Amino acid sequence: MQETSLNSDLFKQPHRRYNPLIGEWILVSPHRTQRPWQGQVEKTSQEKPPTYDPTCYLCPGNPRAGGNLTPNYDSVYIFDNDYPALLADTPEANFENKGLLVARSERGLAKVICFSPRHDLTLARMEAKDIRTVVDAWAEQYKTLGSLDFINHVQIFENRGAMMGASNPHPHGQIWAEEIVPNEPSKEQAAQAKYFQEHGTRLLEDYTNLELQDKSRVVVENDEWLVVVPFWAVWPFETLVLPKRAVQSIPDLDAAQRDGLADILKRLTTRYDNLFEVSFPYSMGFHQAPTDGKDYPHHVLHAHFYPPLLRSATIRKFMVGYELLGNAQRDITAESSAERLRSLSEEHYSLRG
Ligand code: H2U
Ligand code: ZN
Secondary structure (H helix, E strand, O other): OOOOOOOOHHHHHOOOEEEEOOEEEEEHHHHHHOOOOOOOOOOOOOOHHHOOOOOOOOOOOOOHHHEEEEOOOOOOEEEEOOOOOOOOOOOOOOEEEEEOOEEEEEEEEEEEEEEEOOOOOOOOOOOOHHHHHHHHHHHHHHHHHHHOOOEEEEEEEEEEHHHOOOOOOOOOEEEEEEOOEEEEHHHHHHHHHHHHHHHHHHHHHHHHHHHHHHOOOOEEEEEOOOEOOOOOOOOOOOEEEEEEEOOHHHHOOHHHHHHHHHHHHHHHHHHHHHHHHHOOOEEEEOOOOOOOOOOOOOOOEEEEEEEEEEOOOOOOOOOOOOHHOOEEOOOOOHHHHHHHHOOOOOOOOOOOO
């Protein structure tokens, strides 16, 4: 296989990039970034939320839908989702007709995790020591939920901002735990296992070391963590958060790695907010080893950030047309996105005079 330097013409022309983590290709069209835009412009809210909102169901002391009360909490608060997508007591059932109509029952649990009692904060504006408390809570939830015999996968995630469908600006995330390993982590498991078998090393550990040498896609790093716009990124400012010392899941992180994770999450989300001077919307989540009791020596814990914004606080990328019918496509290269994020300040724009 011929090695091609990133300065070569290949990367200035329409080209395809391979995502080894899920075994799929994306199309990159770097010559296209100058095209004019007369399409949809999203509304942004520049209003600063209050520290306490009497109408917010996640603020301390307030009633939630369905009659439950959010107690007076002072750091992290976790509760069972009042409208869970999965239920623990769903009876087992199967349906199949000629292999064309196939359905299976699915059991699970859904939790909501409030990161802070303060309605106005976000990961970017919380203190790193308070994000560390969130990291510890994530670890505990993965362990507790994962130890239940009907739970084989624990998905921890955050939807941030109305554009990503978050129901509320109060800083919070969700946890969905279930019987099966869902599609995305399942593709990643297959690819990581195959790579481990073929190379005897871990795919994401090798990738981390490669990016640490190359540097062109690095957004931010500390002693324990590396954030890159992955070579195969689909979303304009998509990032991958990788540990420098490989572990399988959040509970495996030692104290230095947990503090480091809190630090890197704060710094990354601050850079995101500073990009368009807006509380940057995204979906983020961790991929940890499945909790079915099997061995996952090939797996490396990581987090994905998928932000929808493209050119400004109001212009988002749409996954339509060719993306829906063909495959994912981007204009701005991963390297240019990384350079933009890297050049930003780590002082939150709201704190500047
Ligand atoms: P978002 O992460 O998309 O904002 O969703 C928040 C969750 O909070 C959502 O799954 C739950 C919704 O079911 N929720 C409650 O559990 N209680 C409520 O009173 C409102 C929302
Ligand atoms: Zn609130």
